[in-house]
Amino acid sequence: MTRIALALLVVVAAISPAEAAHWNVDSAKSKLGFTVIWNKQPFTGVFKSWKADIDFDPADLGHAHVVATIDTGSETSDDSDTDDGIHGGAGFAASQFPTATFRTTAITHKSGNEYVAAGTLTIKGISRPVTLPFTLTFAGATAHMLGRAQVTRTEFKVGTGEWAKPDPVALDVTVNVDLTATKSGT
């Protein structure tokens, strides 16, 4: 009886997918923001509230999976008036769409410490494929990720009406991720 149970356990363990390592974001050392040319000058906003659910093992990228959830109303810049507009209906419409998400569909290794995350970005309920190239450096149980993605804001209806034009706010937005995480259970 015991031997049968043991044999079953071995079989189950063999067929279940390998669990990729789980990582916890160190929010104090992490930053998610964006830069866009606004009125001929770079404008930078950061999200004060977001989380990322990270399953990642460089040796097993097939099971790597990341879901980032961003509170759109937490966008903050040096100008509170501008932030009000960005949170408003013409911008993120934060009251109607409080979160934006990025879900990876595949993470691939390029070379050295360079990776590319392909995924789906959802803002204002609109989903589009986005690629996020990033670098990854490990220091013990800590990993530091630096990534940068190009997004066309109007594909997500961020900037409607008067703001849909490329002037004064450019359509191309650079999303910057600077993330430090520690391996779960270590």
Place this chain on the structure above:
Amino acid sequence: MTAAMNTRDRYGNVAMTLHWLIALLLIGNLCSGFFLANIMDDDNPWHFTFIQIHKSVGLTILTLSVLRLVWRLVNPIPPFPPGMSLFLRIVARGTHYLFYFLIIAIPLAGWAWVSSSTKGIPTHYFGLFPWPNIPFLADLPRAQKIANGHMFHAFHIYLAYSAALLLVLHVAGALYHQFFRQDEVLRRNWFGTRIEGRT
């Protein structure tokens, strides 16, 4: 037929036209400003157009008020009606001087606020032509513009509320003259009315 210039007894057509036109525009913009700041949703698709109209009316008030101030300085003004106390004379003159200040300062503060904006939205005067920003303010570094924007915004709002209060006092004064004292103060500021000349 009233003359264009003021006489020693009454206001002329130019002064009266400027008075009533600016009054109309000022009341309109006090209402539309209050509506924009407190009632209209920023997400309203008409918000942008509404602000452009508010700005165009304000700049019209500014232009007319500067002309009116010049006109006031080169024209005689009718005297106080007989029997007004020193206190009431001070209140009346004070109200008028404050009004001259406000009808120039409020649109100027609004223009300075817009010129300090970092958003880069141009002002179109009733859709006819672009109205420039105040260059000195528009060329400041971003952090300075944001700080100035908050300051001029506060000026604009508080001066506008002051004008609303002053308007109540001014109208009360006019009604007091018209119905309580029954003198010619309101009539001499209305078109075509006959004022008995004093010798």
